[in-house]
Amino acid sequence: MKIKSNNTFKVNRKRLLKNAENIGLKFEECNLGLRAIRDYGDKESYRFGSNNSIVAILEKDILKLLLASHGDICGFEFEKGDLFGKKIECYGDVYDCMLMMDVLKLLDGCIVEVEK
Secondary structure, three states: OEEOOEEEEEEOHHHHHHHHHHOOOOOEEEOOEEEEEEEEOOHHHHHHOOOEEEEEEEEOOEEEEEEEEOOOOEEOOEEHHHHOOOOOOOHHHHHHHHHHHHHHHHHOOOEEEEEO
């Protein structure tokens, strides 16, 4: 399955929240429902705008999942196979892998339907 930079899924809400808890992704209430944000990078990543991020918005059983790279300027897309066998050449690659792994763990067993 390809994970795009802007995804909408119908999910098993209870399972998704449990998965989020397992990876330390904390949802907080907002006007859209529940929202969680996580950034990936170190001081230099933020300084040079090469950090990655996840924004997850959960309204009832609909999850909007947004993935961004390069200081939220670019979208971040991947397929499950991209994670395995990825060559780590710099710290940025480590943060890419961390984001991909967290997304896969978050979505594990909770997607009911992929919405267009």
